[in-house]
Amino acid sequence: MSRRISITILEGMNDKQKKSLARILLTALLLIALQFVPATGMGQMALYLVPYLLIAYDILGKAVRGIRNGQVFDENFLMAVASIGAFLLAVYDQSGDCLEAVAVVLFYQVGELFESYAVGRSRRNISELMDIRPDYANIERGGELVRIAPDEVEIGSVIVVQPGEKIPLDGIVLEGSSMLNSVALTGESQPREVTAGQEVISGCINMTGVLHIKTTKEFEESTVSKILSLVEEASSHKSKSEAFIAKFARVYTPLVCYSALALAILPPLINRFALGMAMEWHVWIYRALLFLVISCPCALVISVPLSFFAGIGGASREGILIKGSNYLETLAKVKYVVFDKTGTLTHGVFAVSDVHHNTLERERLLEYAALAECASSHPISRSLQEAYGSKIDRSRVSEIQEISGHGIMARVDGSQVAVGNEKLMAKQGISAIPCRSGGTIIHVAIDGSYAGHIVIADVIKVQSAEAVAELRSAGVRKLVMLTGDGSQAAQQVAEKLRLDEVHSELLPSDKVAQVERLLAEKPEQEKLAFVGDGINDAPVLTRADVGIAMGAMGSDAAIEAADVVLMDDNPRQVAKAVRLARRCMGIVYQNIALALGIKFICLALGAVGIANMWLAIFADVGVLVIAVLNAIRALQVQNV
Amino acid sequence: MKKTYKIEVDCANCANLMEQAAKNTAGVADAVVNFMTLKMKVEFAEGTEPQLVMAEVLKACRKVEPECEIYY
Numbered sequence: 001m002s003r004r005i006s007i008t009i010l011e012g013m014n015d016k017q018k019k020s021l022a023r024i025l026l027t028a029l030l031l032i033a034l035q036f037v038p039a040t041g042m043g044q045m046a047l048y049l050v051p052y053l054l055i056a057y058d059i060l061g062k063a064v065r066g067i068r069n070g071q072v073f074d075e076n077f078l079m080a081v082a083s084i085g086a087f088l089l090a091v092y093d094q095s096g097d098c099l100e101a102v103a104v105v106l107f108y109q110v111g112e113l114f115e116s117y118a119v120g121r122s123r124r125n126i127s128e129l130m131d132i133r134p135d136y137a138n139i140e141r142g143g144e145l146v147r148i149a150p151d152e153v154e155i156g157s158v159i160v161v162q163p164g165e166k167i168p169l170d171g172i173v174l175e176g177s178s179m180l181n182s183v184a185l186t187g188e189s190q191p192r193e194v195t196a197g198q199e200v201i202s203g204c205i206n207m208t209g210v211l212h213i214k215t216t217k218e219f220e221e222s223t224v225s226k227i228l229s230l231v232e233e234a235s236s237h238k239s240k241s242e243a244f245i246a247k248f249a250r251v252y253t254p255l256v257c258y259s260a261l262a263l264a265i266l267p268p269l270i271n272r273f274a275l276g277m278a279m280e281w282h283v284w285i286y287r288a289l290l291f292l293v294i295s296c297p298c299a300l301v302i303s304v305p306l307s308f309f310a311g312i313g314g315a316s317r318e319g320i321l322i323k324g325s326n327y328l329e330t331l332a333k334v335k336y337v338v339f340d341k342t343g344t345l346t347h348g349v350f351a352v353s354d355v356h357h358n359t360l361e362r363e364r365l366l367e368y369a370a371l372a373e374c375a376s377s378h379p380i381s382r383s384l385q386e387a388y389g390s391k392i393d394r395s396r397v398s399e400i401q402e403i404s405g406h407g408i409m410a411r412v413d414g415s416q417v418a419v420g421n422e423k424l425m426a427k428q429g430i431s432a433i434p435c436r437s438g439g440t441i442i443h444v445a446i447d448g449s450y451a452g453h454i455v456i457a458d459v460i461k462v463q464s465a466e467a468v469a470e471l472r473s474a475g476v477r478k479l480v481m482l483t484g485d486g487s488q489a490a491q492q493v494a495e496k497l498r499l500d501e502v503h504s505e506l507l508p509s510d511k512v513a514q515v516e517r518l519l520a521e522k523p524e525q526e527k528l529a530f531v532g533d534g535i536n537d538a539p540v541l542t543r544a545d546v547g548i549a550m551g552a553m554g555s556d557a558a559i560e561a562a563d564v565v566l567m568d569d570n571p572r573q574v575a576k577a578v579r580l581a582r583r584c585m586g587i588v589y590q591n592i593a594l595a596l597g598i599k600f601i602c603l604a605l606g607a608v609g610i611a612n613m614w615l616a617i618f619a620d621v622g623v624l625v626i627a628v629l630n631a632i633r634a635l636q637v638q639n640v
Numbered sequence: 641m642k643k644t645y646k647i648e649v650d651c652a653n654c655a656n657l658m659e660q661a662a663k664n665t666a667g668v669a670d671a672v673v674n675f676m677t678l679k680m681k682v683e684f685a686e687g688t689e690p691q692l693v694m695a696e697v698l699k700a701c702r703k704v705e706p707e708c709e710i711y712y
Contacts, residue, residue, distance in 0.1 A: 016650075062706065069703040075653065116650060123676065238672070246656045302652040309676035 012121060020113045027055040027106050031099065045090060048098035056083060056105040073253040075296045079108050082292040085285060086613070092282055100613040104293055111621035115302055118628045122306065125635060126313035132184045132203040132224050134168035150202075151219040161211045167204050170222045171213040173197065178209035185227070186319035186567040203227065226559050227567075230321055234312050237324025241588050245304045249297045256295035256603075263607060264288035283609070290606035293616040294599055303591040303627035310634035311584030318637050319567035320577045327563040330546050331581035335526035337476050337574065338515060340540075341483035341493060343533030344550055345467075345571060346458040350379055350440070352387035353459055357433045358452030365452055369444050371397050372410040372419045380440060383456055403427075407442075418445040425450070439489055458485070460493055463572045468497050470575035474582065477526070480518065482511045482540075511540045519545070531574050533558070548574060576640065584634045591627045598623050643690055645680045647673065648709035658708055661700040667693035680710060 013021065030051040039047055056079075063080035066072060086101035136147040138160040145160055150168040153159060158174060161167050167180075177195040182204045191207055194200055200213060203224035219225055238246075264287075268279035308325035315322055322328050342348045355362045370388035373381035374397055385392060399411040406427065407420015418428055425432035425443050430450050435441045439457030443450070468479060480501040483490045490504035503514050519528055530537070530544035533551055538561035541547030549562035551569025559565055566573045602619035605611040649655050655675035662671035662680065667688040672681045682697065684690050694712040701708050 065706050071657070071704050074657075075651075112651070119652075119676070123678075249653055249656065250660075297653060298651065301656065305652060305676055 012124075013117060014120070017113060017117055017120075020109060023055055024106065024109055024113065027051045027102065030054070031102060031106070034099075041094065045087070045098055048087075048102060052083070052087070052098070052102045052105065055102065055109055056080070059105060059108075073257050075108075075253075075298060078253070078257070078292045078296055079105055082289045085289040085292075089282055089286055089289070104613060104617060107617045107621045108296070111298065111624045114621075114625055115298065115628060118632065119302070119306060122310055122313070122632055122635060126309070126316075132166065133228060134166040134202065134224065137168040138162070138165075150222075153215055153219065155215055155218055157215050159213050159215060161206045161213060163206055163208055163210065165206055167200055167202050167206060167211075167213065168222075168224075169202050169213075169215045169219055170200070170217040171215040172199050173211055174214050175212040176210050178211050179207040180204040181207050182567075185223070227321060230323060230559065230565065231312070231316055234322060234324050237326045239308060239325035239329040241329065241585075241592070242305055242308065242325060245300055245592070249301050252297055253295065256291060260288040260291035260295075263291060287606055287609060290611055290613065290616045291603060293613065294602045294606060294611075294619040296620045298620070299595040299599075299624040299627045300592065302624070303595065303631045304588055306628060306631040307584060307588045307591060307634050310632055311580065311587070314584075314635045314637035315577065315580045318573075318576065318580070320573060320580065321565040321567065322577070322581075323563050323565070327546055328581050328584060330527050331529065331564060331578060332585040333525060333527040334529045334546060334578055334581075335475065335477045336480070336518060336522055336528040337471055337478075338480045338482060338518065338528065338530045338540075338544065339499075339571075340511070340530075340532035340537055341481050341485060341490060342458060343569070344531055345464045345481065345493060345497065346460050348458060348533070350383045350456050351459045352383055352454055353439060353457040354437060354455040356435060356437075356453055356455065357450075359449075360446075360451060365444055366454065368412055368415075368417050368446060368451070369419050369442065369454060371412045372400070372408050372417045375400050376402065376408065380442065380456055384442070384454070387454075415447050419443075437488075437492065457489060457492075460496060461569075461571060463570050464497055467571035467575050468499065470572060471578065474575055474578050476578070478518075480514075482506055482514055484508075508536050508539060511537065512543055515540050515543050519543075529574075529578075531571070533569070548577065550574070579640050580637055583640055587630055587634050591630055594630070595623050595627055641690065642681060642683045645682065645694070646711045647678050647680045648711075649673075649675065649678070649705060650707060654705040654708065657704040658701045661704045662697045665693065665697045665700050668697060671697070 034047055037047060059076045059079050062076040066074050066077055083101045083105050086104065087098055090098045090101065134150050137150045137153050138145045139148055139153065139157060140160060153169055159169065159171070173194055173196050175196055177193065179191040180194055180200065181191050183189050185203045202222040264285045267284045268281050271277045272279045308328060311328055312322050312325065322331070339345050352366065355365055358365045366384065366388045370384045371392060373384050374392045374394055396413050397410055401409040403409065403420070403424065406424040407418065409418050418424055419442060421441070422432050422443060425445060428445060428448065430445045430448065432443045432450060433453065435453055435455060437455045437457070439455050442454040442456060444453065445451055471479065478501070479499045481490065481494055481499050482503050484506055485504055487504040490502050494502035506514065515528070515530060522528060527545040529546040529548055530540050531548045531550060532541060533549070538557050541549060541558070541561040546564060547562040548564045548566060549558035550566045564577055566577065598619055602611055602615060606616065649658060652675045655673045659671055659673035662668055662673065662682060667685050668682055669685045670683040684693055691712065694710065698710045701710065
């Protein structure tokens with residue numbers, strides 16, 4: 001078992017890392033062997049030089065080159081000075097025991113190896129996550145399937161996708177039906193059925209049947225290319241924390257070097273001239289060397305970007321694409337969420353939401369209405385037919401008469417059916433019962449008597465209520481809905497979902513004005529997110545602190561304008577995005593606090609003489625290892 | 641003009657130093673080094689020849705990190 005693990009670890013290493021591992025092991029063996037060699041004094045020291053040079057030659061070389069190039073204060077310099085200093089102290093003490101000098105470099109190399117291994121691993125992990133790039137497209141030529149590169153396929157070509165293959169380009173299914181797995185794109189593990197006439201997006205995996213697809217976009221414009229370039233660009237937008245760390249590292253290393261120098265020189269001089277005591281040079285030089293070892297900035301410099309990288313990578317596995325670490329940082333501070341209504345909290349399609357005052361069964365009423373409307377292709381008719389659900393038998397319907405602006409009269413199963421608005425009812429001399437619900441009201445009368453009305457409205461998504469609750473428990477203070485729809489429908493949605501504010505009948509420019517008002521009202525540190533489906537709300541997406549586009553597969557404008565793109569149209573993903581961002585920022589702050597905290601404590605202990613070289617090595621390498629492991633946690637996103 | 645190059649570098653701090661060095665090279669308007677994806681994004685100043693500028697960028701980066709590589 002352990003052997004298998006060690007083999008997998010070895011396989012995951014590149015040549016450079018293997019070489020470094022070999023040097024570390026050999027040095028460790030030599031050091032152990034030296035403990036049993038009875039040499040003392042200069043002889044022992046000469047023996048220690050062998051493992052030292054073996055493990056430190058590259059560091060010494062880099063330090064010299066750094067000084068020559070005017071880049072004095074880097075970690076190579078720190079390590080070179082610390083280890084050489086430890087050697088010289090051993091000479092000065094005439095002990096010849098140079099174990100600490102070699103150990104400092106040995107563990108430093110262990111840390112470096114670990115760092116590069118961990119970074120390489122998470123790099124590979126994330127590229128596996130984003131393994132949606134199609135390698136080829138099948139095209140039929142002369143009755144045979146030919147594989148060509150996806151970017152050579154022209155718009156309007158017909159490609160063939162076999163079971164198990166990735167759909168390489170966006171298009172419309174011409175022929176065939178199949179189940180599609182879009183888990184790599186949206187995080188949604190439930191396969192989706194597609195048949196002829198439906199649009200499909202690239203990056204999905206075709207699971208069961210052969211599909212013939214007519215492409216509607218070139219490869220560069222296809223969803224999969226858009227997503228890949230978005231993720232690749234992501235970490236070039238650096239967050240404030242990263243900028244802080246980079247700046248900090250630039251100031252910090254020289255600062256520590258000068259403090260070490262001061263620690264080596266000043267106390268002995270003070271001892272001698274102010275207090276009249278012995279100078280104790282070697283004590284203070286030893287403490288100064290500890291300073292140099294402790295202060296190595298690696299842990300900080302690597303763990304913060306690694307946390308962001310892992311966080312963004314993990315989120316993209318869940319179908320949440322964050323365009324940069326700066327947006328992740330802002331997302332974590334979101335206290336105000338502004339929703340667009342249509343397509344975000346609601347489906348944006350009309351459907352029968354209710355049946356009121358019906359004198360016969362709900363199903364029967366819907367059946368009559370659907371049959372009467374069977375000849376019409378109006379969206380309302382279509383939603384009635386959908387609500388009815390069964391196949392429509394047109395032979396039951398006769399004498400269809402469409403009265404424009406009013407509705408439809410028809411004979412169904414021998415009964416005279418009137419389906420339409422209040423005006424139609426009035427015209428027939430039937431008193432209709434008015435409805436208080438927002439939406440479109442369809443009254444139905446059968447054989448001259450009122451039979452009830454059907455409410456057709458934009459339907460709230462089932463996950464919307466959960467999304468609102470989850471956002472509140474994630475600490476979001478205010479939820480606002482903006483919509484271009486009428487106030488009655490808007491109020492109803494807002495009440496059902498218990499939103500804090502609702503503004504209706506807005507033009508796109510009014511939405512911008514509303515968001516600007518909210519931005520002006522809130523404190524600076526509390527951020528505002530706008531969630532929209534990307535249709536007509538690009539200006540608002542840009543104006544908000546974070547613009548979140550939802551269900552953006554296919555909508556180019558949204559992918560361009562938004563800072564966070566949700567591949568799914570499930571509003572709960574908004575809450576998940578906020579939670580993931582909070583968690584990732586938590587890890588970033590933990591790492592900063594941990595690295596700085598332990599280092600400052602050890603520096604203080606070192607200055608007063610409590611710490612020894614082993615503690616210093618822990619403060620350097622141990623903290624690095626802990627910080628890197630902590631950073632990698634950000635990749636695990638399933639249960640957040 | 642903006643271009644992205646693949647790079648090879650070992651440590652995060654070295655990547656920061658490379659970014660700094662690239663930014664200070666003549667002909668470079670702005671540069672971002674992404675250690676995690678090993679990419680360098682360079683925005684060139686008006687009227688410069690990217691190939692020539694990149695040779696200088698590599699030289700400057702080698703000074704701060706001798707073992708780095710830029711594939712341009």
